[in-house]
Amino acid sequence: MSRGVISVGDYIVIQKQNYKKLHKYNKANSCVNIGRDSVNLSGLEGCEYFSVFRMLPKNNKRNREYDLEITQETVDLKSEIDVKISGIDNRNIFDDGLSQKLTAAEIDDLKSDANKASYIVETLISNSNTFHNKTEFSQEKYLRKKEKKYFEYIQILRPNLRMISEILYKLDPSKIQGLRTDTLSQIITLCNINCEGNHLLYDSGSNGLLAAALLSAIGELSDGKLIHMHPGNMSQKLALMAMNFGAEQLDRCISVNVYSALRQYYQGCDTNSNENLSVLENSTENELKRKADDVIDHKSKIAKIDNLTDDKNNIVSLTDSHKIDQSEPKKPKWHFLNIAASQLLSNKVDSLVIASKEDPQNIFKELSAFVKPGRPFVVYYNVAEPLQQLYMTLKSQNNIAALRLTWNWMRNYQILPERTHPEVMMNGSGGFLLSGYILK
Structure with missing residues (x-):
């Protein structure tokens, strides 16, 4: 399709x-x-x-x-309903509940019988004692209120990053760590995402919004990869899946538990075969499950063949050995994702993005070691104090350059004739960003 x-x-x-x-x-x-x-x-x-x-x-x-x-x-109702008479002011209009001649039951019957919303509103206006005495602005406000109630059209849109960001932010800002659209754009700019590099993201609760933003910036036709580290057993992927990325682009995002991936990197569990690692590195996420059936530990297989003897101390045949290997439990998918992430970390990454609910000090100290020299990093937090402490720590080091702590403040404006002003209800903070470059 x-x-x-x-x-x-x-x-x-x-x-x-x-x-x-x-x-x-x-x-x-x-x-x-x-x-x-x-x-x-x-x-x-x-x-x-x-x-x-x-x-x-x-x-x-x-x-x-x-x-x-x-x-x-x-x-829209305003184009269908022609209001010709309006008052000068509203000083003589009182909300006594008697301005509408129709009863509640009659209005319900009208809603059931009417085919168009404009007919309902026209009937309500014609039976109102006060509508034509209202000012033009009050009449327009009344029509907007009724249009919102009786509007009968919807439009189906294709999701994009801006839409998803605004929807999730309006729904509950705390579910995406208070990440606003303008802050999200600053993160993408400061970490210098490109289509060829490998990028590292630690995200502890933005509902997949940051992963979606970075993967979208990497692009569809590219060789770049994103290591998406998270503290839980499963990563949050709502925004990532809502972008409707193709399978090839989704496979460029390797989602791993931060503790398991680092343990794999430092301890190298079950990574004796360099040939298997290279296969996993070049594999897509959809192919990992299929290739997991073909990856067999060579040393383990030899040990089983040597130990399995019959009653006459003869070595069992390779056919029996193959049957035993088939009965072994398969390793889970996350095991091979950890191996792929470990291989990418060993080659270093081109940028680091951290958006954590925890104190970012230890997280940055651990993950910054995987960043190539001269590459950027961005740390996001919804309040300033943890970033101020991290700023003072990094300022005393000699391997950080261009260190900046910034705060975005975006104002939304209502744009209407003769009444343009900032919106009455808006959030004053979109979080804080600590950015810089790692020298060595």
């Missing part, structure tokens, strides 16, 4: 006005909740991204269950 067409298993972004939701499209469970509405997505397969769909109620609008019908464009 073309990348411009929605396929089963893809992550999609559902947009309804300013609201965006990240969702994995699956035919088995194709219903998704958008606010209080339940929308059936079963007809999306094969449609192009950025298509617009109209929400059609299944039985009646009281159940809030909808099917989708593809359409060419959306229609």
Whole structure:
């Protein structure tokens, strides 16, 4: 399938006005909740991204269950409802609850019977005692409020890094360590990601956002690789999988537990065969499981053959030895990922990125030894104090250059005629960055 067409298993972004939701499209469970509405997505397969769909109620609008019908464009209420009369000011308008002539039951019946949202709003306006006395600005605000409530169009977007970053940040900033879009862009710039190098990332809880950003910067047609270290048994990969990378690009990200990978590097467990290591280094992640069946420890096999004798002290045949090898338990996938990561670490990496919830002092001390001379590093933390301590420690060393502690402060602005101003509700901090270059 073309990348411009929605396929089963893809992550999609559902947009309804300013609201965006990240969702994995699956035919088995194709219903998704958008606010209080339940929308059936079963007809999306094969449609192009950025298509617009109209929400059609299944039985009646009281159940809030909808099917989708593809359409060419959306229609906003302001263009369909022509308001010609407006007041000078709102001083004589009081919210006494009696301005609307229709009862709650009549409004519910209207929602069930009406085919278009504009008809519902027009009926509400015609039965309002105060709407035409409001100022033009108040009328526009009222229409925006009703449009948000009765808007019946959604658009399916293809996820990109900016969308995923904004969705996860609005959902819960603490789940991505408070990483804002502008801070994420600074990390990519400061660590000088390129398509040919090998890069090292330690991430302890950004929901895969940093791994997705770095892998996206490495690119699809490249030879670069990313070692994604994490403290847990499983890495967080929501943002990484939501990017819908191809298998070849995903295989460039080697996700390993930091403790297991370092133990493999220093102790070299089960890495006697250099030939096997070279095979693993050049393998893609999808091929690791298949190649794991073919990788047999040569010394272990010889020892088993020497020890296995029959009643007459004869050496057992190679056929029996092969059967015994087949009965041995297979080594898990993470074992071979550790070997691949260890091999890349032994050749040094071209950049280091750390985004930790723990104190970064020891993490940086351990991982900076794997960075090539003259290569950059970036350490992210959502508060300044741990980075200030690390700054003072590195400042006293002679192997760090261009050390900088920076803080991004981005202001979002509302851009409207005669009312352009910073948004009232916004987060003041996007985290802190400590960056520099390792000399030796």
